[in-house]
Amino acid sequence: MREREADWSDWMASAIAGDAGAYRRLLSALAPFVRSVVRNRAASFGLASADVEDVVQETLLAIHLKRGTWDDSQPVGPWVAAIARNKLIDALRRKGRRVHVPVEDFAEVLPAETGDDNGLRPDEAEKLISVLKGRQHEVVKAISVDGADIGETAKKLSMSEGAVRVALHRGLAALSQAYRSFRE
Amino acid sequence: MRTEDLIRAIAADAATPPKRLAPAVWVALAVSAAAAWVAAWGMLPPRPEVDAAFAAVRFPMKFVVTCAFGAAAAALAMRLARPGAALGAARIALFGAAAVLAGAMLVEMYVTPSALWRDRVMGINWLVCLIHVPIFSATPLAVILLAMRRGAPGSPAGLGAAAGLLAGAIGATAYAAFCPNDSPLFVGVWYTLAVGLVTVVGAAIGARLLRW
Numbered sequence: 582m583r584e585r586e587a588d589w590s591d592w593m594a595s596a597i598a599g600d601a602g603a604y605r606r607l608l609s610a611l612a613p614f615v616r617s618v619v620r621n622r623a624a625s626f627g628l629a630s631a632d633v634e635d636v637v638q639e640t641l642l643a644i645h646l647k648r649g650t651w652d653d654s655q656p657v658g659p660w661v662a663a664i665a666r667n668k669l670i671d672a673l674r675r676k677g678r679r680v681h682v683p684v685e686d687f688a689e690v691l692p693a694e695t696g697d698d699n700g701l702r703p704d705e706a707e708k709l710i711s712v713l714k715g716r717q718h719e720v721v722k723a724i725s726v727d728g729a730d731i732g733e734t735a736k737k738l739s740m741s742e743g744a745v746r747v748a749l750h751r752g753l754a755a756l757s758q759a760y761r762s763f764r765e
Numbered sequence: 766m767r768t769e770d771l772i773r774a775i776a777a778d779a780a781t782p783p784k785r786l787a788p789a790v791w792v793a794l795a796v797s798a799a800a801a802w803v804a805a806w807g808m809l810p811p812r813p814e815v816d817a818a819f820a821a822v823r824f825p826m827k828f829v830v831t832c833a834f835g836a837a838a839a840a841l842a843m844r845l846a847r848p849g850a851a852l853g854a855a856r857i858a859l860f861g862a863a864a865v866l867a868g869a870m871l872v873e874m875y876v877t878p879s880a881l882w883r884d885r886v887m888g889i890n891w892l893v894c895l896i897h898v899p900i901f902s903a904t905p906l907a908v909i910l911l912a913m914r915r916g917a918p919g920s921p922a923g924l925g926a927a928a929g930l931l932a933g934a935i936g937a938t939a940y941a942a943f944c945p946n947d948s949p950l951f952v953g954v955w956y957t958l959a960v961g962l963v964t965v966v967g968a969a970i971g972a973r974l975l976r977w
Contacts (some may be wrong), residue, residue: 601776730777
């Protein structure tokens with residue numbers, strides 16, 4: 582537990598200094614932690630497992646956009662858990678305003694439950710990324726789904742690396758915003 | 766998008782510097798203090814001659830009270846803006862500031878004949894206080910709320926209230942330098958009402974503006 586926290590703090594400090602490798606290690610380590618935090622609490626609220634992964638992704642985006650609120654004297658675990666809790670509450674509020682359709686009604690068209698890292702159904706995954714328009718959409722898709730790095734993306738889309746970075750950052754902020762606007 | 770794909774995209778954005786909360790709040794505090802002072806200096810006449818013996822302790826005491834509330838509100842806001850931060854010491858500081866004010870009021874009542882309490886509470890012109898403290902707090906509230914947008918509060922209204930209390934304390938500090946009423950009884954009633962109003966406005970705006 583203490584070792585894990587020490588790793589997370591080190592990676593977080595490196596990530597904030599701009600180290601993408603450390604950042605990826607950190608987020609990959611945090612994702613299962615966030616998932617377990619959300620799942621533990623979600624069960625009692627009847628949140629479906631596809632929604633759990635939604636909250637996990639929303640939490641990871643919030644960690645990214647709000648990492649300026651972490652100060653290095655503070656442990657990473659409770660900071661992340663508090664963000665996850667906030668995002669779960671937001672998701673439950675969104676659900677509260679929708680008519681609840683029991684899952685049995687369309688169980689036959691639902692694909693079988695997929696693995697932990699793959700909670701979103703393909704149509705939902707497409708839906709999330711499709712809120713992005715133009716260059717942001719192309720850049721985020723190239724880097725996330727196609728796995729290209731910044732340089733490859735710049736070459737493929739004939740953009741400068743700086744423009745790719747800007748489009749990526751704005752795209753991630755827009756994804757986070759899209760989750761929030763579902764709440765209105 | 767699979768979660769691991771999203772992680773890849775987020776990690777690729779590591780080079781974008783994070784929007785740090787603390788430096789933004791320091792800038793906001795500096796701007797707030799300057800704006801409140803300029804507004805008070807521009808709108809109010811200099812403090813009239815007052816009884817030096819009466820003001821000797823009471824005048825500095827006004828600043829002790831407003832600064833104690835300001836410091837407590839700042840500590841509270843920084844903690845409310847950070848996910849998972851314990852309120853602990855900040856909450857104690859807020860009780861401490863309230864205790865300082867209450868103590869000053871009790872001492873004033875002890876040293877003042879009860880026939881004069883009413884005059885001390887009403888002061889020279891309480892309406893000037895009720896109007897000007899919120900005016901001097903307006904710019905501070907705006908810049909502090911903008912800085913707090915970098916935060917990630919569990920309760921946006923709560924953080925808005927703390928920002929409002931902080932802005933109100935800054936406005937009240939500037940007002941206190943020009944206000945001819947030094948009695949803790951005046952401060953305890955009218956300053957508290959005026960700052961409370963700014964706090965409520967902060968909570969109302971924060972509930973919308975500080976969602977993330």
